Amino acid sequence: MSTRQLKNGFLKDQAYLEIKDEIMNGNLTPGDFISENVLSEKLNMSRTPIRSALQRLEHDGIVRILPKQGIYICEISVKQINDVYEMRTSLETFAIKKLAHTIEKFQIEELKEILKQQYEQIELKDPNLFIEYDTIFHLKLMEFIDNKEMYNAFSSIEEKLTFYGKEIIKKNFERLKNSYEEHERILSELEKGNEEASIKEMENHLQNGRRVLLGN
Structure with missing residues (x-):
């Protein structure tokens, strides 16, 4: 060449x-x-x-x-949103189900540190960095289940998640605080080893983001 x-x-x-x-x-x-x-x-x-x-x-x-x-x-279509969130729900609820029984203390601490950084972005009113930490939080959950294929599948939609996250904040800036609090509840239930509750918190978290994007 x-x-x-x-x-x-x-x-x-x-x-x-x-x-x-x-x-x-x-x-x-x-x-x-x-x-x-x-x-x-x-x-x-x-x-x-x-x-x-x-x-x-x-x-x-x-x-x-x-x-x-x-x-x-291109604007985000309803089908694109539904497709991505359907994929996210399948991957992330599987991850939560597994982690509820296998997550280690050092992994919990790592996730807490990510949420600490995320909260600081709320106080600084920096939505772009907030969304970066949001993506890191979800990627870490996928990383911790030690399934390369599922991690790669999730990583493949990472850019869409970042883009959608920014669109959510444009529609509803208050979503920053709500999203952070939802992350805290997910992590709290994971730390307790409560599979059913942690899955429910993750499902609620994803559905809330999807509803804001769809304008519901």
């Missing part, structure tokens, strides 16, 4: 990641239109890697390329 091909491949990947970050960070909002030219200027790249990146993002279902109209940032 030539140096030029390597450079072009790098630029395509860089453009893909940077445009996706703009969307995930809320700089490009679902429902917005943007042009290749604007993205090219914004990212200081030629249109070739931009176009390639947009094709990948369209394949991911994040944007739609509309001839003569521009690039449409």
Whole structure:
């Protein structure tokens, strides 16, 4: 492979990641239109890697390329929300069921430290960092069950979870505190080894997030 091909491949990947970050960070909002030219200027790249990146993002279902109209940032559909939360519920309730009998004290302490950091973001009014710790909390639960396939499946929707989390906060900023308190209840029941109650708390937590996204 030539140096030029390597450079072009790098630029395509860089453009893909940077445009996706703009969307995930809320700089490009679902429902917005943007042009290749604007993205090219914004990212200081030629249109070739931009176009390639947009094709990948369209394949991911994040944007739609509309001839003569521009690039449409896709809004979250009801089906997408339901599909992701159905997957989350299956994975995370399984994890909770297992952890209620196997979780170690050091793992409980690690989760408590994550929640401590998460609470600090409420006081600092930093929703982006709050959501990062939210994702870390859920990823840790999946990590602790020591099932690589399930962890990889959960990790595959991590970006969607971050994106959805930011959309939830846009709709309801008070959800930060509620979400934190729900995490505390999940952890409290896990620490007691109470399988049924911890599963119920997780189900409630996921359904509350889903309801806010759906506007219910």
